[in-house]
Amino acid sequence: MKSRVNRVILIGTGAVGSSYAFAMLNQGVAEELVLIDLNKEKSEGDAMDLNHGMPFAPSPTKIWFGDYSDCEHADLVVLCAGANQKPGETRLDLVEKNTKIFKAIVEDVMASGFDGIFLVATNPVDILTYAVWKFSGLPKERVIGSGTxxxxxxxxxxxxxxxxxxxxxxxxxxxxxxxxxxxxxxxxxxxxxxxxxxxxxxxxxxxxxxxxxxxxxxxxxxxxxxxxxxxxxxxxxxxxxxxxxxxxxxxxxxxxxxxxxxxxxxxxxxxxxxxxxxxxxxxxxxxxxxxxxxxxxxxxxxxxxxxxxxxxxxxxxx
Known part of the structure; x- marks a missing residue:
């Protein structure tokens, strides 16, 4: 019998993060999905809304608004947090703002005892993936960016x-x-x-x-x-x-x-x-x-x- 379940942590429940959570539920990919965001009320609302769609999902997923302590037993942490690209702004224009944001996030994740895989989506994704690797100290194989x-x-x-x-x-x-x-x-x-x-x-x-x-x-x-x-x-x-x-x-x-x-x-x-x-x-x-x-x-x-x-x-x- 399976002794543990797949737990995915989503950090950042903006447009990309909430779309990811919705697609995850619709495809029944993980048994547990934890939402983390500075905007607690928005993420709590997302968790409630997603849970109300559970009767229509292909398989049950336990979804809740959590905190960094939930990362300890996670298999995957997906990073969608950070400043968004504005009209006329390139992805590289975001590097300084989002590098600072990511340093704090990754330190909090690693402090939980997390030993899984990071998946980075925030732009500029190549540079921020490098940042996560540097800040986390994890092997390079376990830090992945959405890339191209x-x-x-x-x-x-x-x-x-x-x-x-x-x-x-x-x-x-x-x-x-x-x-x-x-x-x-x-x-x-x-x-x-x-x-x-x-x-x-x-x-x-x-x-x-x-x-x-x-x-x-x-x-x-x-x-x-x-x-x-x-x-x-x-x-x-x-x-x-x-x-x-x-x-x-x-x-x-x-x-x-x-x-x-x-x-x-x-x-x-x-x-x-x-x-x-x-x-x-x-x-x-x-x-x-x-x-x-x-x-x-x-x-x-x-x-x-x-x-x-x-x-x-x-x-x-x-």
Whole structure:
């Protein structure tokens, strides 16, 4: 008989966090979900509201408003707290504000005796994931950022729409910073095993110009959504649930997460979005794709942009 249950702690119940909690309940991913937020009344209301939907859920989930002491027996802490991206503001503009917020949060989590996995969603996610790793002292494999998981999903959706195929049968990655310097890995993008680069050469209705526009729409999607509704939250919430399932169910899934590089792709000492195998122990292995010369150059530029921001914050020497 199972002696313990999967407990997930959600810190930050704003638009992203509450959307994540709703998706978690609808998919029946964890047995326990604890909500933590400075706005106690809002989080208590969320817990009540979610519990009232329990009769319609696929499986029971115990949900409550808690505190940092609940982290001691948690398997996963999901960080959605922090300042939001405002219209006209880039994700990197948020770094100073959110690094300070995260230092206090991570110290409180670790003081509980937490020994699980951190999943970071707050922007700028690559830099804040590095911060969580530094502040927590946990092994790098057990600190994961949402990285380019949403960008990759957007990419696959738009490619599926363009080629009129199920988006789940599109295999293509966005890697690099979750932000303006991210890049598409066209050299490995395929549908049903057939390279997209070959598909556009075989049929006149397809073109590289269209593909370039698809990538631009992926890269700038957050800005377009923020202009229209103030924030993005449904897509990333579902991406976080996908990552949660990969971890709690030991799926060994390949997802484009923000993870620590130790020489892969020619770089080290930063967290950045690359394909990696995710399971119950965190990051099992990084998938090192053979990039084209242009892709490698663009990836290196993405690394440089992140390091330029990180250096004064973390006093990096490399």
């Amino acid at each position: 998981i949403l960008d990759t999903a957007r990419f696959r959706f738009l490619l599926g729409d363009y080629f009129n195929v199920d988006t789940r049968n599109v295999h293509a990655y966005i890697i690099g910073e979750h932000g303006d310097t991210e890049l598409p890995v066209w050299s490995h993008a395929d549908i049903g095993g057939k390279l997209i680069s070959k598909m556009i050469k075989e049929k006149e209705q397809y073109s590289q110009k269209d593909l370039d526009n698809i990538f631009l729409n992926v890269r700038d999607a957050a800005y377009h959504i923020i202009e229209r509704k103030g924030a993005t939250y449904y897509g990333i919430a579902m991406g976080l649930v996908r990552l949660t399932k990969a971890i709690l169910q030991n799926q060994n899934s390949i997802l484009t997460v923000s993870t620590y590089l130790s020489g892969e792709y020619g770089h080290r000492d930063l967290f950045i979005g690359v394909p990696a195998i995710v399971n119950r122990y965190g990051i099992r292995e990084i998938i090192e794709l053979e990039l084209s010369e242009d892709e490698q150059s663009r990836f290196s530029h993405s690394v440089d942009v992140l390091k330029d921001i990180m250096t004064p914050v973390f006093n990096q020497k490399s």
